Amino acid sequence: MSEGAGEVVIEIRDMHKWFGHFHVLKAIDLVVRRGERIVICGPSGSGKSTLIRCINRLETHQRGEIRVHGTELNANTRNIEEIRRDVGMVFQSFNLFPHLTVLENCTLALRHVRRMPRAEAETLAMGFLERVCIPEQAAKFPGQLSGGQQQRAAIARALCMSPRIMLFDEPTSALDPEMIREVLDVMVSLAEEGMTMLVVTHEMGFARTVANRVIFMDGGEIIEEAPPDEFFASPKNERTRAFLSQILSH
Amino acid sequence: MSGARAYPPGQHPDLPPPDGTVGPLAWARARLFSTPVNAGLTLAALAFLALVLPPLLDWLLVRADFRPHASARDCDGLGACWAVVTRQPLQYFVGFYPASEIWRPILAFLLLLGAGYVALAPHVPWRRHLAWGVALYPLVAAWLLLGGGPLEEVSTIKWGGFLLTLVLGVAGIAASLPLGILLALARRSDLPVMRFLATAFIEGVRGIPLIVFLFFVSVLLPLFFPEGMTFDKLVRALIAVALFESAYMAEVVRGGFQAVPRGQYEAAAALGLGYWRTTALITLPQALKVAIPGIVNTFIALFKDTSLVITIGLLELLGTAKLILANENWIAVPEEAFVFVAFLFWVPCFFMSRYSVALERRLAEGADRKRGPLR
Ligand SMILES: Nc1ncnc2c1ncn2[C@@H]1O[C@H](COP(=O)(O)OP(=O)(O)OP(=O)(O)O)[C@@H](O)[C@H]1O
Ligand SMILES: [Mg+2]
Numbered sequence: 097m098s099e100g101a102g103e104v105v106i107e108i109r110d111m112h113k114w115f116g117h118f119h120v121l122k123a124i125d126l127v128v129r130r131g132e133r134i135v136i137c138g139p140s141g142s143g144k145s146t147l148i149r150c151i152n153r154l155e156t157h158q159r160g161e162i163r164v165h166g167t168e169l170n171a172n173t174r175n176i177e178e179i180r181r182d183v184g185m186v187f188q189s190f191n192l193f194p195h196l197t198v199l200e201n202c203t204l205a206l207r208h209v210r211r212m213p214r215a216e217a218e219t220l221a222m223g224f225l226e227r228v229c230i231p232e233q234a235a236k237f238p239g240q241l242s243g244g245q246q247q248r249a250a251i252a253r254a255l256c257m258s259p260r261i262m263l264f265d266e267p268t269s270a271l272d273p274e275m276i277r278e279v280l281d282v283m284v285s286l287a288e289e290g291m292t293m294l295v296v297t298h299e300m301g302f303a304r305t306v307a308n309r310v311i312f313m314d315g316g317e318i319i320e321e322a323p324p325d326e327f328f329a330s331p332k333n334e335r336t337r338a339f340l341s342q343i344l345s346h
Numbered sequence: 347m348s349g350a351r352a353y354p355p356g357q358h359p360d361l362p363p364p365d366g367t368v369g370p371l372a373w374a375r376a377r378l379f380s381t382p383v384n385a386g387l388t389l390a391a392l393a394f395l396a397l398v399l400p401p402l403l404d405w406l407l408v409r410a411d412f413r414p415h416a417s418a419r420d421c422d423g424l425g426a427c428w429a430v431v432t433r434q435p436l437q438y439f440v441g442f443y444p445a446s447e448i449w450r451p452i453l454a455f456l457l458l459l460g461a462g463y464v465a466l467a468p469h470v471p472w473r474r475h476l477a478w479g480v481a482l483y484p485l486v487a488a489w490l491l492l493g494g495g496p497l498e499e500v501s502t503i504k505w506g507g508f509l510l511t512l513v514l515g516v517a518g519i520a521a522s523l524p525l526g527i528l529l530a531l532a533r534r535s536d537l538p539v540m541r542f543l544a545t546a547f548i549e550g551v552r553g554i555p556l557i558v559f560l561f562f563v564s565v566l567l568p569l570f571f572p573e574g575m576t577f578d579k580l581v582r583a584l585i586a587v588a589l590f591e592s593a594y595m596a597e598v599v600r601g602g603f604q605a606v607p608r609g610q611y612e613a614a615a616a617l618g619l620g621y622w623r624t625t626a627l628i629t630l631p632q633a634l635k636v637a638i639p640g641i642v643n644t645f646i647a648l649f650k651d652t653s654l655v656i657t658i659g660l661l662e663l664l665g666t667a668k669l670i671l672a673n674e675n676w677i678a679v680p681e682e683a684f685v686f687v688a689f690l691f692w693v694p695c696f697f698m699s700r701y702s703v704a705l706e707r708r709l710a711e712g713a714d715r716k717r718g719p720l721r
Contacts, residue, residue, distance in 0.1 A: 152615075154612050177620055178618070180617065181617070184616070187613065189609055191610060192613070193613070193628055194632065195631050195635065208619065208627060209619060237711075257617060
């Protein structure tokens with residue numbers, strides 16, 4: 097199914113989720129190995145966000161199992177918080193903390209969760225801000241940054257916790273076209289460093305060049321799962337073809 | 347000809363703004379006389395002030411009699427008769443607190459200003475170290491005012507006037523904010539029992555007038571404690587005021603929490619922050635910032651509500667004035683006494699109001715540029 101033989105970092109087996117009576121995720125099976133880059137696409141409402149939010153338990157599933165680094169996600173809060181420290185997440189709407197500076201956004205979890213001394217945390221955070229090319233914005237508040245800068249700050253904030261997996265939920269869809277590039281560049285360089293990534297996006301250029309696997313979801317199910325060349329050249333499912341023709345004609 | 351085109355792009359020097367767009371005259375033109383309606387309102391407001399202010403000032407100050415006569419009858423009657431205040435000013439400030447010990451409330455007051463400064467001012471050197479002093483202030487103030495050890499004991503029965511108003515107001519404020527925050531958190535909790543208890547308390551208290559609540563606590567509180575254990579009236583009033591106002595505070599703070607987007611909780615959770623850290627570091631600061639106007643509004647209401655403790659027999663500022671006016675020497679001059687009382691209430695309330703505006707400004711630094719201006 098998937099290339100390579102890296103260790104399995106995420107394992108989802110027959111996972112179901114309901115919102116009330118609404119069956120939003122159906123029999124999801126997914127195995128992610130270390131260093132894999134997976135792009136998830138599909139029409140609006142197909143459950144893409146819900147799926148990746150289940151991986152760090154921002155949403156709880158009701159059936160089946162999810163294992164992250166071998167630890168099963170269940171109602172045990174203690175291990176949930178430990179897993180979340182290992183799994184970084186980047187949101188469509190950035191969700192930076194508006195009352196803190198960019199640097200404080202980045203150091204907050206280091207200082208209060210990892211209990212790192214302030215100076216050490218700031219050095220580390222500045223390193224990541226340089227990595228996403230916005231060290232000069234460190235002392236500003238999020239409200240003073242452009243959208244692209246905010247999203248890069250959010251990526252730096254997540255990277256500060258040295259996560260082994262990064263989840264991206266449509267990281268560029270709230271951005272103006274000229275800012276999409278700068279965020280994608282950061283993500284590409286992350287991929288090149290071997291970060292395990294799950295990315296919900298409709299940036300098919302990114303999927304083509306960066307992903308090892310593309311997953312198409314519809315109606316709460318994984319409809320198709322293939323390496324990008326195969327996925328774009330010869331999609332097997334009718335719905336995938338319809339979706340691709342729609343999205344690529346834009 | 348203008349030299350605008352002589353500069354290469356990006357090199358144009360700063361020019362002063364055109365005449366008549368800055369300065370007080372331009373400000374007056376833009377703000378006060380921009381349209382006929384605006385000009386009319388400005389003139390009407392000026393006319394009203396011209397009509398009301400001179401006679402008021404004349405009565406209050408210019409022709410007033412400030413001498414400390416023994417009775418209102420000795421005043422010359424041209425303006426206000428301030429003898430009702432100047433004859434026994436201390437009583438307005440401390441009630442029947444012994445005159446020989448007057449330095450103690452004064453020192454407590456000065457320390458309060460110092461503690462307030464350390465806690466509230468924007469940039470205080472060594473705030474971290476001084477914070478201990480602020481935390482100890484209630485104990486120090488209680489000891490100063492009550493006495494004990496080397497200090498002569500002064501029973502709370504003797505406290506009164508502005509002193510009592512401040513004690514109730516400051517303690518009420520200091521207790522109702524944290525209590526209100528805890529109640530708001532409980533009301534938003536995932537635990538149904540917490541939610542039910544908080545909601546029941548808040549809705550129960552908010553449906554009762556403070557006067558009734560004061561009686562309630564005053565009468566019921568002793569029933570919860572072993573017989574023979576007596577409760578100072580002041581302690582009962584403090585508990586009643588703090589509990590009562592915390593119910594209002596809880597709703598104001600909860601309103602602030604509602605304004606915090608869900609994404610903030612999710613981002614905090616995704617970083618591995620638990621409930622208490624998320625609350626303390628992420629959501630509470632944002633909620634309080636949004637709620638500042640409402641919080642200060644509640645503080646101001648609380649400060650003035652303290653005058654209701656007269657119903658359980660405590661004579662704070664207003665009660666003291668009423669007591670003085672009950673003397674037949676002063677029956678004729680209630681206006682002067684009430685004007686003075688109103689002024690003493692107004693000063694701290696006005697300070698709170700200004701402080702809240704300044705705080706909002708300070709916190710707006712770096713706020714979202716899409717937000718509207720602060721007024
Ligand atoms: N908290 C919730 N309660 C109830 N229904 C929800 C909730 N969150 C999402 N849903 C529903 O679940 C379905 C899947 O939502 P999800 O956000 O996962 O879709 P998506 O594929 O990410 O869509 P989009 O591309 O629009 O982001 C949608 O129909 C949505 O209305
Ligand atoms: Mg989504």
